[in-house]
Amino acid sequence: MILKKKLKKFNSDKLREECGIFGISNHADASALVALGLHALQHRGQEGCGVVSFDGKNYHSEKRQGLVGDHFTDPETLKKLPGEFAIGHNRYSTTGETSLRNIQPFFADLHMGGLSIAHNGNLTNALVLRESLVKSGAIFRTTSDTETIVQLIAKSQRDKFIDKLIDTLFQIQGGYSLVLMTNKKLVGVRDPLGIRPLVIGKLKNSYIFASETCALDIVGAKFIREVENGEVVIIENEIITSIKPFPKQKPRPCVFEYIYFARPDSLINNKCAYEYRKCLGAKLAEETDIDADLIVPVPDSGVPAALGYAEQSNKKFELGLIRNHYVGRTFIEPTQSIRSLGVKLKLSSTRTIVNNKKVILIDDSLVRGTTCHKIVKMLYESGAKEVHVRIACPEIKYPDFYGVDMPTKEELLAHKKSNKEMCEYIKAKSLKFLSLNGLYNALIKEKRNSNYPQFSDHYFTGEYPIKPHDNLNGLKIKQLSLLSAKSNS
16 A cells, blocks of 8 residues: 555545455466456556566566556557466555556565565554665665565565565554465465455466455356455465464454445355445434435445335435436546536436435445535535435544545544534534444444454544554654656656
């Protein structure tokens, strides 16, 4: 991931998972299948994509700014990526500028041979490690903590690659999943708590690593299992082996994979994310139901929860808001007069549906509240009699340090305002959130274990499963590179 949390100001009212990764072994169309897998994972990163392949002798790399479909559907591009082994990466960035040198997968020539790596997540001690490496003579080309992993592998005095990798894993901290490719191996790694996701699939004699099962579906692969927390999975000569170097502990996956990040059709613990989200909505209705005429979701993220709410409360579900799917981050920069329309570029209301109705507006989360404020205003302008906002997760009060791009603590609406103040800010008739115990009950039918929570739920509780080492030590991001981020080389 890019070391940018203190360098960039969050400019969206949704949490963003920053990366999607995909790797495949032993397939004649490896690069094409990686491109398809990345396309399925496009929701995890839209501003940069890359593929590295290996043909048995040489590595080949292609990186692009923008969407996978804009670049890796071109046969001429895929011809530049020969070989039966390939890995790929989607990147999300919060500013308009993206440097090619920070787009993954990374490649390095090491003493043992070539190494390529794709990384989803964030290291919480990256700055400490980087400073130490630079002092010892390491030369960094990017501002990515992924390069720190490469440097540590290269620096390890162990003989075998896997030993070098394990040596490195014991030095890094944070939430991460990795796919690595060497001359002989394809390797998948998941952090000791399993915060960031990684799954294994199989297509005939080819094994696949991917961030989500939806990437397996698009290439026709069979889902085998999730990579376990703290597990290193090695593919070599069509044989899969597993190493678990860390002390055994219970997993704590990121709860927002269930709430928002994962594509609705992806499996998490053998259940579609869509089903979990419907359960969240049903539990929300149990806790916060109110007299109203319509259940209206914020599209597309609020739709499953709204369906669950409607079924549980026996209220009418309607698409009171319509999303314009052709407005994305590449939309032409509007003039000031158009820019003032704000959310109307992406959403519009179905006036005849909401007019003179009491509306329950459902969304998956509330971050800064700016978009919610505009949506509530839009519904009132369309004739809604009342707008009651219901959020299918608890109040987000604390930032993330494990690979989710989000505002600072001070920018989070729930951190600085009471429920009454938040309600007044978004101009709703009422505002209610799903309780923390309600969240756990909806997802796993259990109470939250206060001694060892079943999820990484620090967004709501401030209980970080891994100490954000860089932040606790008050480290400041220095100018990590004298080469402008605008430079492509």
